[in-house]
Amino acid sequence: MIRKERKERKKKLVWEHFTIEDKSVDKHPPVKCSYCLKEFKRGVPERMQAHLDYKCSNAPYNVKSQFGQQNTTSITGNFNDHTREKEQxxxxxxxxxxxxxxxxxxxxxxxxxxxxxxxxxxxxxxxxxxxxxxxxxxxxxxxxQSSLLKQTRIEITTGFYKEAEKGHINSIHALGECYYYYRETEEDDVIAFELYKEAAEKGHIDSIHDLGKCYYYGRGTDKNEVKAFELYKEATKKGHIDSIYNLGECYYYGRGTDKNEVKAFELYKEAAEKGHRDSIHSLGVCYQNGIGTEKDEIKAFELYKDAADKDNINSINNLGYCYQNGIGIEKDEIKAFELYKKAADKNNINSINNLGYCYQNGIGTEKDENKAFILYKKAVERGQINSNTKLGYCYQYGIGTEKNEVQAFKSYKEAADKGNIESMYKLGECYLHGIGTEINLSKSHEYYNKAGRIT
Incomplete structure (x- = not known):
C-alpha cells in the first residue's frame, strides 16, 4: 500500500512573534516570546496566542487576536477611553x-x-x-501636570530600582538620573551622587561624567571644581561627548584648571564635529568673538544656524542678534524680532530681554513701551542682569510705567552689585544728582571709578 506524502502544515501567524529555540523539534518546538522573552518548553499556537492576548504587557496591540482585542476592550469597561487617554x-x-x-x-x-x-x-x-x-x-x-507627571516618574524610578538591586550597572546609573532630575529634596541629590559614584567606580562612563557634574555644581556633595575637571578629563579620554564639552567649559571659564581659551576652542570643535549642539553653539561664540581662534563672523552665523536648527535656544537668540546687527549676514530686524520671540516663548531670559528692547525701540515690530517694560520685568524675575539696568531706565524716565526714581535706583544697584558696568555708571549718576537717593559725591566717584568712567 502506497502511503501519501504528508503535506507540511502552514504555521499560524502567531509563530512570527516567537523565536524557535530548537529547530530540530518538529511538532511543538520550545519557543521564546519576541516581546517579553518568556520561554515555553512546548510551542502550542493556542497558548502562544493567549500569552500575547492576556499575559505579555510588551506585545503591540495589533498582534493580539480579534478576540483578545475585544476582550481587552471589555475588561477596561466604561473607563477604557479614560485609561487610554491617561496612558497616552x-x-x-x-x-x-x-x-x-x-x-x-x-x-x-x-x-x-x-x-x-x-x-x-x-x-x-x-x-x-x-x-x-x-x-x-x-x-x-x-x-x-504634576499628578500624572509624578505618577509616571514613580513608575520609572521603581522599574530602575528593581534592576539596580540586581547590580545592573546601567540601571544603577539610570536610578541616579531619576534622583538627580526628579529632585524634590536635598537628600535626593545625595542619593544621586552615591549612585553615580557606585557606577563610576565600576567604570560606567556616563556615571563618571555625571559624578563630575555633581562636584561641579555641588549637588549631593561639596562643590569641588578640581574634582569635576579631573572626572570630565577621565571621561573625555574615553570619548564621552558631554565630557568633551564640559571640559571645554572648564578651560573657557578657568574652573578647576587654568583658563585656556585655545584648549576650550579645540574641545568645542571636537564635540561639535560629533554633532553636540551646545558645542556647536559655543564654537559659534568663539568665532564671533575671536576666542581661542581668529574672528570669523560668517562661521559664527553658520554655527548658530546649525545649532538653532537643532533647537539650541541660546543659538536661536544669538541668531536673532546676528540678524539685528548684521553679523555674518545682512541685517534683517524683522527676522531678528521673530527669532527673539521664538526663543522668548521658550523662556530664554536673554531673548526676553532682547524682545523688550525691540518693543522699546520699534526694532522689527511696532514700538510698544508698555510691552517692553513687562518683558524687562519678566526677565529680571528670571535673573537677567542687563534687564535690571533697562528696568531702572524705565522707572527713571517713566517708560512703559509711572516714573519712580527710588525704584530706578534699586534696580541699578541690584545690577551693579552683580557686576553690570552700565548700572555702575547709572548708580554713579544717581549719587551725583540725588536720583532716588541722597546726593553722595564720594559714592558717585566710587561707582564711576568702578565703571571705568572717572569724572
Missing part, C-alpha cells in the same frame, strides 16, 4: 523627558521614518508632533 499622556511625558535628557531635538518626532516606526511598535500610541512636545515640556517645567 503618560507616554508623551516619558518620551518628552527622554528626548530632553538626551538633548535630542523635538523635530525627531516629525521624521516620517520615526512616525512609521512608532506606528509599527505600538498602534494605540499616537506620536505627538514637535509643537505638542514643546507644550508638554513647558507644562512640565511649570509643573501643571
Amino acid at each position: 499622556q503618560s507616554l508623551e511625558i516619558l518620551l518628552t523627558e527622554a528626548l530632553s535628557l538626551a538633548e535630542i531635538s523635538f523635530s525627531f518626532v516629525d521624521n516620517p521614518l520615526i512616525i512609521r516606526f512608532f506606528k509599527r511598535l505600538q498602534t494605540s500610541f499616537k506620536l505627538p508632533n514637535r509643537e505638542k512636545m514643546e507644550e508638554i515640556k513647558m507644562q512640565m517645567n511649570n509643573n501643571t
Whole structure:
C-alpha cells in the first residue's frame, strides 16, 4: 500500500512573534516570546496566542487576536477611553523627558521614518508632533501636570530600582538620573551622587561624567571644581561627548584648571564635529568673538544656524542678534524680532530681554513701551542682569510705567552689585544728582571709578 506524502502544515501567524529555540523539534518546538522573552518548553499556537492576548504587557496591540482585542476592550469597561487617554499622556511625558535628557531635538518626532516606526511598535500610541512636545515640556517645567507627571516618574524610578538591586550597572546609573532630575529634596541629590559614584567606580562612563557634574555644581556633595575637571578629563579620554564639552567649559571659564581659551576652542570643535549642539553653539561664540581662534563672523552665523536648527535656544537668540546687527549676514530686524520671540516663548531670559528692547525701540515690530517694560520685568524675575539696568531706565524716565526714581535706583544697584558696568555708571549718576537717593559725591566717584568712567 502506497502511503501519501504528508503535506507540511502552514504555521499560524502567531509563530512570527516567537523565536524557535530548537529547530530540530518538529511538532511543538520550545519557543521564546519576541516581546517579553518568556520561554515555553512546548510551542502550542493556542497558548502562544493567549500569552500575547492576556499575559505579555510588551506585545503591540495589533498582534493580539480579534478576540483578545475585544476582550481587552471589555475588561477596561466604561473607563477604557479614560485609561487610554491617561496612558497616552503618560507616554508623551516619558518620551518628552527622554528626548530632553538626551538633548535630542523635538523635530525627531516629525521624521516620517520615526512616525512609521512608532506606528509599527505600538498602534494605540499616537506620536505627538514637535509643537505638542514643546507644550508638554513647558507644562512640565511649570509643573501643571504634576499628578500624572509624578505618577509616571514613580513608575520609572521603581522599574530602575528593581534592576539596580540586581547590580545592573546601567540601571544603577539610570536610578541616579531619576534622583538627580526628579529632585524634590536635598537628600535626593545625595542619593544621586552615591549612585553615580557606585557606577563610576565600576567604570560606567556616563556615571563618571555625571559624578563630575555633581562636584561641579555641588549637588549631593561639596562643590569641588578640581574634582569635576579631573572626572570630565577621565571621561573625555574615553570619548564621552558631554565630557568633551564640559571640559571645554572648564578651560573657557578657568574652573578647576587654568583658563585656556585655545584648549576650550579645540574641545568645542571636537564635540561639535560629533554633532553636540551646545558645542556647536559655543564654537559659534568663539568665532564671533575671536576666542581661542581668529574672528570669523560668517562661521559664527553658520554655527548658530546649525545649532538653532537643532533647537539650541541660546543659538536661536544669538541668531536673532546676528540678524539685528548684521553679523555674518545682512541685517534683517524683522527676522531678528521673530527669532527673539521664538526663543522668548521658550523662556530664554536673554531673548526676553532682547524682545523688550525691540518693543522699546520699534526694532522689527511696532514700538510698544508698555510691552517692553513687562518683558524687562519678566526677565529680571528670571535673573537677567542687563534687564535690571533697562528696568531702572524705565522707572527713571517713566517708560512703559509711572516714573519712580527710588525704584530706578534699586534696580541699578541690584545690577551693579552683580557686576553690570552700565548700572555702575547709572548708580554713579544717581549719587551725583540725588536720583532716588541722597546726593553722595564720594559714592558717585566710587561707582564711576568702578565703571571705568572717572569724572
